[in-house]
Amino acid sequence: MIDFSRKSLFFSILLYLCTTYFIASSLLTTLLLTGCGNKPQNAPNNIATPVSVVELKKGSISKLINTTGTVQPTYGVSLNSEMSGFYKLQINPKTGKTFKMGDRVSKGTIIVRLEDKEYENGIAIDAKKLSLEIAEQEQSKQKALYEKGGVTMSEMRNTEVKVTNARYDYENAQLNLEKMKVKAPFDGVIVDLPHYTTDIRVEQGKPVVSLMAYDKMYMDINLPESSIRYVKEAQPVYITHYTIPGDTLRGKISELSPAISSETRTYKGKVLVDNNQLKLRPGMFAKADIVVDRADSSIIIPKDVILSNRRRKYVYVVEKNTAKIRNLETGLEDEYNIEIISGLKVNDNLVVKGFETLKEDAKVKIQK
Numbered sequence: 525m526i527d528f529s530r531k532s533l534f535f536s537i538l539l540y541l542c543t544t545y546f547i548a549s550s551l552l553t554t555l556l557l558t559g560c561g562n563k564p565q566n567a568p569n570n571i572a573t574p575v576s577v578v579e580l581k582k583g584s585i586s587k588l589i590n591t592t593g594t595v596q597p598t599y600g601v602s603l604n605s606e607m608s609g610f611y612k613l614q615i616n617p618k619t620g621k622t623f624k625m626g627d628r629v630s631k632g633t634i635i636v637r638l639e640d641k642e643y644e645n646g647i648a649i650d651a652k653k654l655s656l657e658i659a660e661q662e663q664s665k666q667k668a669l670y671e672k673g674g675v676t677m678s679e680m681r682n683t684e685v686k687v688t689n690a691r692y693d694y695e696n697a698q699l700n701l702e703k704m705k706v707k708a709p710f711d712g713v714i715v716d717l718p719h720y721t722t723d724i725r726v727e728q729g730k731p732v733v734s735l736m737a738y739d740k741m742y743m744d745i746n747l748p749e750s751s752i753r754y755v756k757e758a759q760p761v762y763i764t765h766y767t768i769p770g771d772t773l774r775g776k777i778s779e780l781s782p783a784i785s786s787e788t789r790t791y792k793g794k795v796l797v798d799n800n801q802l803k804l805r806p807g808m809f810a811k812a813d814i815v816v817d818r819a820d821s822s823i824i825i826p827k828d829v830i831l832s833n834r835r836r837k838y839v840y841v842v843e844k845n846t847a848k849i850r851n852l853e854t855g856l857e858d859e860y861n862i863e864i865i866s867g868l869k870v871n872d873n874l875v876v877k878g879f880e881t882l883k884e885d886a887k888v889k890i891q892k
Contacts, residue, residue, distance in 0.1 A: 539819070541746040576880035579844050580870055582825040585863050587817035587856045588762075589754060593745040594796060595763075596646040597806045599710050599737035606703040608728045609638025611720040626719050629708040629735070636706040637733050644704075649697045656690040663687050712737040738806050742778070743795040745812055749784050752791065754785050754816040756780075761795050762813040768803050777814065819856050827857065829876050840875040841868070847875065847886045 613622045614634050623635050670680040685827040716734035720726055743763070747755055757780055763773040775797035784791050795812055797804065804810065830837050830852065837852045850872075856865035868874065873890070875882065882888070 525775045530622070535656065538757065556732045572845070572887040573847075573882060574891050575840075575842065575847075575875045575882070576891050577873040578876050580823055580825070580868060580872045580874055582821045582870060583826050584818065584820045585785050585822065585856050585858060585861055586815045586819075587754075588813040588858055589747070589751050589816055590808060590816070591745045591747060591812050593743040593795070593812060595738075595741045595743045595804050595810050597736040597738040598740045598742060599711075599712065600715075600806070601709060602734040603706055603732050604708075605706065605726050605728055605730050607636060607638055607640075607643075607700070607733050609640040609643070609704055609726065610723050611726045612637040612639055613717075613720075623714060623717065623733075625714050627645050627714050629712060629714060630662065630710055631710050633708045635708060638704045638726060640704070644701065647700060648692070649701060651665055652690070652694040652697050656687070656694045659683070659687040659690040667687065674711070678758070684765070692745070692846065696798045706732050708735055710735070711739075713720070715806070736806055737801050738804070741797040741799050741804060743775070743797060743812060744796060744809065745793045746788070746790040750785060751816075754783075755793065755814055756763070756816075760815045761797075762806070762815070763797050763810050764813070765804060765810045767807055767808075771803065772846040773804065774798050775812070775889045780818050787858075817856060822855070823868050824861050825864060825868070825874060826876065827860060827862045829874065829879060830854075830862070831879070839868070840879045842875060842888055842890060845888055845890070847882045847888050849877075849884050 534563075598683055611684040613636055615621065616627050616629075619627070624631070629635065634675050663680075663686070666680045666683040669675040670677065712735040714733060715736045716731075718731050718733075726732070755777065757777050759777045761775040761777060764771075775795045777793060778796040781792040796825050813818045825839070829839055831839065837854060838849050839852060840847045842848070850867045853865040854869035855865045857863065877891075878888070
């Protein structure tokens with residue numbers, strides 16, 4: 525009996541000590557949490573999330589179809605010597621120096637002259653001109669005599685034949701002399717100028733100069749079959765090239781083939797490009813953005829601020845320092861931006877930074 529009582533007393537004391545320790549620990553934990561200012565877990569979070577916003581304005585956007593192609597000059601020609609003669613490269617009146625590659629020339633400008641005094645003397649152009657003048661004077665006399673009955677019809681006709689022959693000889697001599705001059709057949713740029721030493725004899729048929737007109741250029745393009753219902757003649761085209769960053773040239777669709785390639789499922793087109801400042805060079809590989817649709821006076825926002833799930837597209841706007849969700853209906857889009865048909869209005873403050881972790885009605889702080 526004595527042993528049993530001792531054991532009961534021991535367990536009672538042990539239970540008392542454990543209970544006291546548990547209560548003391550709980551009170552201490554509560555005091556510590558209260559002293560550190562901790563709040564219950566279900567207390568509302570009033571910390572404002574920093575965000576950046578833009579105030580929406582109306583703008584424009586275009587639906588583009590992208591393609592590439594090689595730009596070519598509208599005119600190009602390689603001129604060969606039509607006659608033999610001694611080479612004389614002419615002076616460019618714009619620079620005061622002999623012509624060189626890259627010089628712009630006007631139609632009719634003499635670039636190279638071939639000289640051959642012996643040939644020119646043999647043509648005897650002055651004598652042929654004099655013969656024509658004499659024949660014309662004789663014809664006038666015979667015509668006056670014929671009207672007075674002084675000569676027959678046959679005699680007057682003979683003078684007409686002499687005038688015709690004399691004119692042919694003179695004009696043919698002029699033509700042959702003109703062939704000694706190599707002229708620009710159109711406004712263009714010298715793109716090749718084979719080197720010949722001055723006064724060296726150049727034989728007939730030798731290449732002398734090459735010209736291109738590329739103030740207007742064309743680009744051959746291939747378009748996917750899927751674009752056939754969008755792309756039309758005369759649509760505007762934006763032309764870009766990496767050598768002219770930040771500068772866009774304008775063009776338009778000038779031709780479209782009705783035939784679809786069975787191998788590539790594409791069809792051919794041609795773009796006419798305005799290149800007045802000669803920024804594009806013949807042979808460059810350029811990018812073409814065809815404007816197939818356009819929206820003006822619309823709400824346009826960056827595509828990368830739009831959030832989405834299976835049911836909707838949405839963004840956040842800020843109203844009275846609170847984040848609000850706006851569900852969107854979208855329209856045209858390009859590489860970076862998209863048109864908003866409904867869901868946003870002018871002067872809305874669209875969240876463009878910090879939206880990733882936002883929730884509806886969250887407090888926000890707008891950063892400049």
